[in-house]
Amino acid sequence: MAGHRLDQLKNFPFRRIDELLNGLAPGRPPVFMQVGEPQAAVPAVVSQTIAQTAALFGKYPPPAGSPGYREAVARWLERRYVLQGNSINAATQISALCGSREGLFQATLMAILRKRDWLGDTGIPPTVLVPNPMYHVYFGGAIVGGAEPILVDTVAENDFVPNYAALPKDVLDRAAICFFCTPGNPTGAVATRAALTEMLALARKHDFVLAVDECYSEIWFDTPPAGGFDAAQDLGGVPDNLLVFNSLSKRSGSPGLRVGFVAGDAALIEPLLMLRSYGGAQVPGPLMAAGEALWQDETHVIANRAHYLNLVEIADYHLGTLPGFHRPEAGFFLWLNTGATVGDGETATRLLWQHAGIKVMPGRYMSQTDPKSGKSPGDDYIRIALVHDPKTVEDAMSRIAQVLSTHKSIN
Numbered sequence: 515m516a517g518h519r520l521d522q523l524k525n526f527p528f529r530r531i532d533e534l535l536n537g538l539a540p541g542r543p544p545v546f547m548q549v550g551e552p553q554a555a556v557p558a559v560v561s562q563t564i565a566q567t568a569a570l571f572g573k574y575p576p577p578a579g580s581p582g583y584r585e586a587v588a589r590w591l592e593r594r595y596v597l598q599g600n601s602i603n604a605a606t607q608i609s610a611l612c613g614s615r616e617g618l619f620q621a622t623l624m625a626i627l628r629k630r631d632w633l634g635d636t637g638i639p640p641t642v643l644v645p646n647p648m649y650h651v652y653f654g655g656a657i658v659g660g661a662e663p664i665l666v667d668t669v670a671e672n673d674f675v676p677n678y679a680a681l682p683k684d685v686l687d688r689a690a691i692c693f694f695c696t697p698g699n700p701t702g703a704v705a706t707r708a709a710l711t712e713m714l715a716l717a718r719k720h721d722f723v724l725a726v727d728e729c730y731s732e733i734w735f736d737t738p739p740a741g742g743f744d745a746a747q748d749l750g751g752v753p754d755n756l757l758v759f760n761s762l763s764k765r766s767g768s769p770g771l772r773v774g775f776v777a778g779d780a781a782l783i784e785p786l787l788m789l790r791s792y793g794g795a796q797v798p799g800p801l802m803a804a805g806e807a808l809w810q811d812e813t814h815v816i817a818n819r820a821h822y823l824n825l826v827e828i829a830d831y832h833l834g835t836l837p838g839f840h841r842p843e844a845g846f847f848l849w850l851n852t853g854a855t856v857g858d859g860e861t862a863t864r865l866l867w868q869h870a871g872i873k874v875m876p877g878r879y880m881s882q883t884d885p886k887s888g889k890s891p892g893d894d895y896i897r898i899a900l901v902h903d904p905k906t907v908e909d910a911m912s913r914i915a916q917v918l919s920t921h922k923s924i925n
Contacts (some may be wrong), residue, residue: 522657525621527650527879534860534876535867542871543901545910546823550699550847550899552767554821556813559667563804570799577791579610579775583802586809587775591758594731595743598751606780607753609787610802614729614774615651615763617786620794621757621776622655624786625723629661629690632721641685643692645676647700647880647892649727652693661690665882667891670840674703674849679716689722697730697739698881700897701849704841707740707748714745717755723782725857726758730845732765732815735823739844742778753778757786764846766808767818773797773805825900825907832911836918838894844909848879853894856921862896865921870913874898 531548578584581604588604591597602608612619622642629640642656646665656663664685666676678692694713696705711724717724717912726742742758761774776786797805808814826841829848833839838851852862859876877895884890898914900907 527875529878530879531863532875533874534863535873538868539871540867540871540873542913544867544871544873545902545906545913546873547899547901547910548873548897549901550764551901552764552846553902554767554818556768556771557766557808559807559814560771560804563807564800567800567803573799575796575799575802577609577794577796578672578787579608579797579800580802580806581605583610583797583806583809584775585804586609587777590809591743591777594738595741595747596743597743597747601751602777603780604653604702607783608775608777609761609783609790610797610805611761611774611776612797613763613769613772614727614759616774616795617759617774617776617790618649618651618693618725618727619655619658620789621723621725621759621786622661623659623784624782624789625691625725626661628785629688629722633688638688640690641688643676643678643685643689643722644882645693645695645698646882646890647877647895648693648882649695649699650880653882659690661707662688663882664689668698668703669891674698674701674921675705675709679712683914686720686722689720691723691725692717693727694727694742695727695729696741697734697842697844698890699727699730699845700847700875700877700895701773702840702845702847704734704739704843707744710740710742710745711748712750714742714756718749722755724756726756728758728760730764731760733819733822733846734844735819735826736843746778749912754781755782757782762805762808765815765818767814768775768804768808771801771804773801773808806899822900824904828904828907829898829900829911832908832915833918836915848898850896850898850902851894852896852918855918857897858893862918866896866914866917868919870910870917872910872913872917 877892881890881892
């Protein structure tokens with residue numbers, strides 16, 4: 515029993531997919547589309563800035579990030595969400611992160627500790643509100659922190675946006691942190707501004723942290739998605755109970771840079787920064803300088819957005835007539851329902867690997883299974899990452915369409 519909590523972390527999605535395909539040979543030259551890792555060239559300013567500031571490798575970086583980096587993030591947020599100039603205090607409302615993943619995990623631990631103090635010695639654990647399917651870090655933070663994960667399904671019937679407001683009052687009262695990923699991973703759904711505002715109001719009513727994961731906020735195809743700071747504007751302009759997370763991995767196609775940020779309520783940033791000072795990875799000075807340059811530039815972001823729109827159009831052309839196809843509102847993931855064609859996501863994943871050489875992610879591995887029913891909202895889905903060059907994506911989509919059409923009779 516001692517390892518019970520750690521055992522719950524063994525369902526790490528990339529570990530599971532390797533086990534699923536173990537011993538199966540790819541039917542064609544492999545294309546790896548299971549990971550959301552952008553494959554395009556990193557903006558030239560990154561290597562240029564790192565070379566110019568290489569001497570900073572000889573200095574310990576400040577835990578919260580350099581003043582210049584935090585200032586660049588603050589001004590970017592004000593431009594992006596049309597906020598009043600200098601309304602964000604770069605010194606108290608922003609911290610640099612080593613990507614967004616570590617910040618999301620550590621914010622969960624911080625919020626759980628904060629809620630435990632509020633609950634006192636009741637013996638009742640705090641709750642962590644998690645969309646299902648999800649980015650796996652949300653669930654992992656809840657388990658490591660000893661909280662009770664509350665899974666809220668995001669399915670077609672609710673437009674793939676979690677309805678946390680429908681949870682019982684006692685669950686909300688015990689909530690330490692609530693995760694809202696928009697644009698969604700893996701579904702590509704975008705929450706409305708009204709939905710975000712409702713969630714922030716709920717967070718204040720029950721005193722939990724609303725963590726808005728905006729990692730894909732700049733990969734949109736029609737209208738810029740609303741964000742956490744829009745909700746704060748609608749509720750008086752102050753970011754109480756709000757933490758917003760973002761990084762340069764997707765926006766700027768620089769996943770290996772490991773530069774991100776958390777911004778929001780200064781009363782939450784301070785204890786999060788304290789926690790990170792004990793066990794957080796700091797961003798090296800030259801990388802932070804490159805990040806500062808990227809947040810100040812939009813030209814490469816516009817080109818990046820056009821690149822992903824082209825990839826979505828390619829996918830739409832090849833897969834759009836399939837009964838389970840759902841065009842993403844934003845981001846670069848396809849959340850494809852294969853239940854009506856070849857069977858569940860694991861079956862589809864094996865077929866695509868064996869017959870097309872395409873490696874995708876079974877939706878079940880992005881979800882948690884209901885122990886009573888043995889089912890999850892991701893069972894009939896696969897996630898496909900559109901992160902390669904157009905020629906590769908064109909070829910991959912053609913292969914996928916062929917397999918899903920050829921084998922549809924087996925279901």
